[in-house]
Amino acid sequence: MTKLKFYLIILLIMALIFGYGSFFYPHSAARPEGISLQRPSKEHFLGTDDLGTDIFAQLSKGFFISVFIGITTAIIAMFLGGSIGMVSGYVGGKTDFLISFVINLFLSLPQLPVMIVVGAFFGQSIGNVIAIIALFSWAAIAKVVRAKTLQIKRNTYLHLAKSYGASFFYLFRKHLFTEVFPLLLINSLTVVGRAILQEASLAFLGLSDPLTRSWGLIINKAMSFTGIYYTDYWQWWLLPPVTCLVLTIYCLRMIAREAENLIIGAD
Amino acid sequence: MAKNIIAFLMLSIMLILAACSPSQENVASDQFNLSTLKLAGGTDWGAPNPYLHDPRGPGTAKMKLIFDSLLEADEEGDIAWLAKDWQIEGNVYTFTLYENARFHDGQPLTTADVAFTIDYYKQFPPVTNYLDVDGESIVERYEVVDDQTIKLIVSEPMATTLVKLGSFVILPKHIWENVSDPYNYNEAEAFIGSGPYKFGSYEPATGSYEFLANGDYHGPKPVTERLLFVPVSDPLLAFDNGEIDLTDVPIDAMEKYKNNPAIGMIAKENDMGYKLLVNMESFSQFKDVKMRKALYHALNREAIVEKVFRGSGTVGSAGYVPPTNYFYNENVLKYDYDPTAAAAVFADQKIAVELLISNTADDVKVAELIKNDLNNVGIEIQVLSVDTKVRDEKVLAGEYEFAVVGNGGWGRTPDYLRTLYSSKSKFTGSNPHFMGPLGYDNELITELAESQLLELDFERRKEILQELQYEISKEVPIVVLATKTTYVMFKKDYYDGWVKTYDYQQLEQNRLSYVEKK
Numbered sequence: 139m140t141k142l143k144f145y146l147i148i149l150l151i152m153a154l155i156f157g158y159g160s161f162f163y164p165h166s167a168a169r170p171e172g173i174s175l176q177r178p179s180k181e182h183f184l185g186t187d188d189l190g191t192d193i194f195a196q197l198s199k200g201f202f203i204s205v206f207i208g209i210t211t212a213i214i215a216m217f218l219g220g221s222i223g224m225v226s227g228y229v230g231g232k233t234d235f236l237i238s239f240v241i242n243l244f245l246s247l248p249q250l251p252v253m254i255v256v257g258a259f260f261g262q263s264i265g266n267v268i269a270i271i272a273l274f275s276w277a278a279i280a281k282v283v284r285a286k287t288l289q290i291k292r293n294t295y296l297h298l299a300k301s302y303g304a305s306f307f308y309l310f311r312k313h314l315f316t317e318v319f320p321l322l323l324i325n326s327l328t329v330v331g332r333a334i335l336q337e338a339s340l341a342f343l344g345l346s347d348p349l350t351r352s353w354g355l356i357i358n359k360a361m362s363f364t365g366i367y368y369t370d371y372w373q374w375w376l377l378p379p380v381t382c383l384v385l386t387i388y389c390l391r392m393i394a395r396e397a398e399n400l401i402i403g404a405d
Numbered sequence: 406m407a408k409n410i411i412a413f414l415m416l417s418i419m420l421i422l423a424a425c426s427p428s429q430e431n432v433a434s435d436q437f438n439l440s441t442l443k444l445a446g447g448t449d450w451g452a453p454n455p456y457l458h459d460p461r462g463p464g465t466a467k468m469k470l471i472f473d474s475l476l477e478a479d480e481e482g483d484i485a486w487l488a489k490d491w492q493i494e495g496n497v498y499t500f501t502l503y504e505n506a507r508f509h510d511g512q513p514l515t516t517a518d519v520a521f522t523i524d525y526y527k528q529f530p531p532v533t534n535y536l537d538v539d540g541e542s543i544v545e546r547y548e549v550v551d552d553q554t555i556k557l558i559v560s561e562p563m564a565t566t567l568v569k570l571g572s573f574v575i576l577p578k579h580i581w582e583n584v585s586d587p588y589n590y591n592e593a594e595a596f597i598g599s600g601p602y603k604f605g606s607y608e609p610a611t612g613s614y615e616f617l618a619n620g621d622y623h624g625p626k627p628v629t630e631r632l633l634f635v636p637v638s639d640p641l642l643a644f645d646n647g648e649i650d651l652t653d654v655p656i657d658a659m660e661k662y663k664n665n666p667a668i669g670m671i672a673k674e675n676d677m678g679y680k681l682l683v684n685m686e687s688f689s690q691f692k693d694v695k696m697r698k699a700l701y702h703a704l705n706r707e708a709i710v711e712k713v714f715r716g717s718g719t720v721g722s723a724g725y726v727p728p729t730n731y732f733y734n735e736n737v738l739k740y741d742y743d744p745t746a747a748a749a750v751f752a753d754q755k756i757a758v759e760l761l762i763s764n765t766a767d768d769v770k771v772a773e774l775i776k777n778d779l780n781n782v783g784i785e786i787q788v789l790s791v792d793t794k795v796r797d798e799k800v801l802a803g804e805y806e807f808a809v810v811g812n813g814g815w816g817r818t819p820d821y822l823r824t825l826y827s828s829k830s831k832f833t834g835s836n837p838h839f840m841g842p843l844g845y846d847n848e849l850i851t852e853l854a855e856s857q858l859l860e861l862d863f864e865r866r867k868e869i870l871q872e873l874q875y876e877i878s879k880e881v882p883i884v885v886l887a888t889k890t891t892y893v894m895f896k897k898d899y900y901d902g903w904v905k906t907y908d909y910q911q912l913e914q915n916r917l918s919y920v921e922k923k
Contacts, residue, residue: 169777174712175657189712189770262790348769348790349776362766365641365658 142396145389152201152386159183159198167191167199167351178374185374187356188363197378199351204334204386207268207352211333214272216326219279224314226280227287228306238284244277250339257345267346271333279325286318320401324394331390338383353379437618438921439629442900443649444913446634447612453604454595455531455574456587459794460835462813465533466914469574470616470632471509472598474535475500475519476571478906479917483571486624487514487599491571496545496562498570502553506623508577509597509604516555520547521578523557529587532835535572538858539829543569563858564866565820568908575599601627601920611636625920628902632919644894651895651903651913656715662894669897673910675719675727675888678815679709679771682800682808682883685844688758692845695750697881701740703747703782704775709887713770717892721885724874725826726819734871737878748782757785761800761808763793771809771886800840801832812837815888816910820858822873826882827854842882850876 165171165182170190178185184193226237253270260266290296296313304312334353340346341354348355360366360376450464451457453471458464477486485491488500506514526534527542536542543566548556559566580594581587587595596604601622605615614634618627637643644652654662654670662668683700685691691700701723710718719728724737760775762768769790776786786807791799800808814821821838824830828851831841853873860866893912895903902922903912912918 170708170712170774174715188715189773344764344790347788348764349773349788359766359769363655364639364653365655367639368641368655368658368661371657 140396142393142400145392145396149386149389149393152382153205156198156201159194160202163192163195163198165192165195167195168349175369175371175375177370184378187359187375188371193356193375193378196351196356197353197382200353200356200379201382201386203264203350203352204337204383205330207264207271207337208330208334208390210268211271211275212326212329214268215275215279215329216322218272218276219325220283220318220322222276223280223283224287224310224318227284228291228314230288230291234284237280241277241280241284244274245281247274249274249336253336253340254343254345257340262345262347264347264350264352267337267340268333270340271336274336275329275333279322279329282321282325283318286321287314290314290317324398324401327390327394327397331387331394334383334390335387353383357383436620437627437630439900441631441633442629442919443633443635444651445637445640445643445649446614447636449609449612450614451532452591452596452607452609453614453616454591454598455533455576456529457591457595458532460532461797461837462911462914466911466916467614467616467634468533469600470602470916470919471596471600471604472574472576473506473514473600474572474574475502476567477917478568478908480905480907482907483567486571487575488571491567493562493567496559498557498559498567499550500555500557500570502555503623504553506599507621508599509619510577510594511621512577512579513552514575514577514599515552516549517552518575518578519555520549521582522573522576523547525576525581525587526573531574531587534834535569537833538563538569540833561859562861564860564863565818565858601625601916602632605631625917625922627920628900629919650900651893654892654894656717656892659892667896667898668894669901669903670892670894671903671905671912672890672892673905673912674729674816674890676816676910677811677813677891678721678727678888679767679809679811679886680721680725680883681775681886682805682810682840682842684803684806684808685842686803687806687844688756689844690754690756694880697884698740699747699750699782700884701881702743703751703784704778704884704886705742705744706887707742708774709771710889712774713767714887714889718887718889721887722874723878723881723885725822725877725883725885726870726874727815727888730816730819732819732867732870732874734874736871737874739878740881744778744782751783754783756783757787759787759789759806761789761791761796761805763796763809763811764790765793765811768809768811771811775809775886797835797837797840801835803843809886810837810840813911814838814909817908819870819874822870822877823854823858826873826877827851829855845882847876847880847882850880850882 172182172186172190172192174186174188174190176182176186182192186192222237226234253274256270290313299309337352338354341352342358346352346355356379366372450467451459453467455468455472458468473487475486475488476483487502487506489503490501492499502516508514523544526536530537536544543559544557545560546558550556557570577597580597584590601619602616603619605617607614613636616632618630637648640652641658643649683691690696706720710720722728722737723740724734726733760772762772772788776788779786799805800810824834824839825841828846832839853869853876857866857869860869895901903918904915905912906915
């Protein structure tokens with residue numbers, strides 16, 4: 139079994155477990171249904187938080203919220219970064235200069251502080267969190283795609299196709315996109331993991347919708363319970379979301395790395 | 406050579422470790438009992454002067470460490486502070502100042518400063534305006550008898566007149582007479598007062614404050630050379646590490662400390678409370694008392710006590726004043742959790758509301774429980790969570806639909822019923838005790854709330870306040886959610902001079918906690 143498959147299987151297992159927690163598990167992730175701070179039991183697999191809400195149900199919902207945020211952000215970043223990078227590389231000239239300047243500007247900004255300011259300005263909602271993270275994720279993709287486009291542009295077959303009257307869309311569909319896509323995919327995969335982590339950071343800092351069940355917010359709530367370290371509660375309230383977050387990010391990173399190896403190897 | 410390098414490295418590591426380890430630098434200084442007393446900071450409560458501090462308790466308390474008032478309060482009653490003596494004859498309150506009272510810049514504090522302050526506050530009301538009742542100064546005029554004696558003549562004696570006259574802080578005339586815009590005046594001189602502590606430093610970004618003992622103080626000696634409010638990530642860990650000397654004890658960590666003979670603990674019973682405000686200007690259907698009572702029935706307030714306060718508190722009294730308050734009326738109407746009855750009232754009304762809260766952990770938890778309860782009875786809730794100051798500003802400006810507000814001071818003599826419920830007095834100050842029901846007026850409640858203030862007979866005043874609570878419980882213009890009992894702990898062998906006043910339980914906000922006791 140390749141490493142890629144191994145990490146994919148781990149993610150799949152997590153998806154199955156949390157899928158059960160989201161759709162078949164008898165407890166709600168939103169409503170307190172139990173006694174506060176119950177230990178893990180058959181009734182509540184990972185116990186309850188201070189309001190009596192089931193933690194496994196929250197984790198399960200949090201998985202899909204995190205994955206949704208990660209994938210949506212990656213798609214937006216992939217679309218934005220891919221198209222801007224290709225236009226910049228293909229058109230060249232002043233357009234390239236201007237786009238490159240904007241790309242470098244976004245890459246040089248310290249992301250988290252700016253995200254905090256923008257997040258505080260726009261308000262707390264999942265949509266805003268996705269928009270903010272996407273805003274800071276496209277530039278890295280665009281830079282890589284631009285470089286690849288410049289490289290492809292120098293190929294003689296492209297010049298030949300152009301001399302035969304191939305339109306931009308034909309060149310884009312037949313040559314540019316097909317060659318850039320694997321690179322785009324790998325970079326977008328890394329965005330998924332980073333977006334999940336950034337959402338968790340923003341949520342932890344209180345810049346996400348305070349009543350959603352993202353992992354960052356579960357961690358935030360557990361840690362704002364004063365004296366949690368002097369009790370046993372951290373074992374079932376804090377440890378599981380942190381473990382899930384680390385495991386998911388790690389798997390996504392490894393998948394991106396293995397995919398890169400696979401594609402570079404194939405090249 | 407190698408040995409020397411190893412020895413040098415070992416020594417360096419030991420020195421670094423020694424520097425990093427939490428230390429009680431806190432031994433007695435030459436002049437004061439302690440060199441440093443540290444409390445948890447981290448929140449910006451404004452610059453500590455009468456015009457720049459935050460209106461909430463911690464902001465006022467910091468300002469009052471620097472700026473003195475004529476009187477103070479201990480656990481028994483009012484005590485001398487800047488005034489060594491006071492007499493009341495009808496409308497005339499005569500105060501005699503200590504001869505050796507001085508401002509921090511060495512200038513003597515005289516009755517000219519007191520008189521100037523009264524006039525100045527009429528022109529430029531401070532953040533906490535003790536002299537104001539319903540937008541008017543209670544001091545009709547004054548007579549300066551000599552440098553130490555001043556007569557303050559009030560238009561009408563009230564139950565709280567002495568407390569009010571004793572509480573306003575005195576400005577140095579020689580500084581402020583040249584200041585035409587006190588709200589933007591933050592020069593070094595703006596922090597010169599006559600209190601037991603001098604201004605050291607203030608860092609708004611980190612919520613850090615430093616106060617320095619006033620060695621020339623005319624009154625009780627400051628206990629510590631430096632009083633610090635320092636930012637900490639986890640107050641309990643900071644307390645254990647010796648980074649702070651006093652902190653709240655969470656109920657779940659109580660076991661660990663309560664049998665420790667070195668730890669002192671003091672309860673602040675039901676002094677912190679939460680209420681749900683309904684903007685009846687925007688939602689006029691709540692002008693119908695049936696709707697407001699249905700809100701009470703819809704909310705499982707016991708769950709707030711059990712889950713958010715971890716059982717340490719009481720379900721809110723519909724008459725507002727908590728059961729542990731001396732003025733509490735046990736006959737106020739009570740409203741049980743009855744979601745079926747509430748749902749019947751709200752059925753088919755399709756009410757959708759934005760619930761404004763502050764982003765503190767307790768507020769978010771309270772909001773979560775409210776949201777679930779109200780959803781269950783057919784009210785849609787969208788939660789808007791903002792910074793505490795923004796929430797307070799929005800509530801004072803009436804920019805909310807429903808709002809959760811938590812604040813301390815519920816254990817005080819409940820003149821706050823006047824500033825909350827009287828149509829004349831509500832929204833005349835910036836403190837949460839002025840955040841009353843918007844779009845709601847009631848003649849009887851206003852009359853009772855105002856008349857208790859004018860009643861000088863203590864027992865009769867108590868009766869009026871109890872009658873007022875009963876009327877409030879019938880009308881329920883505000884949904885009183887719950888009151889919370891908190892516990893603070895401190896290391897007895899280091900410092901145990903923490904005291905409440907007879908009227909206020911927040912001992913860390915009491916300046917008597919920071920001076921030597923008789």
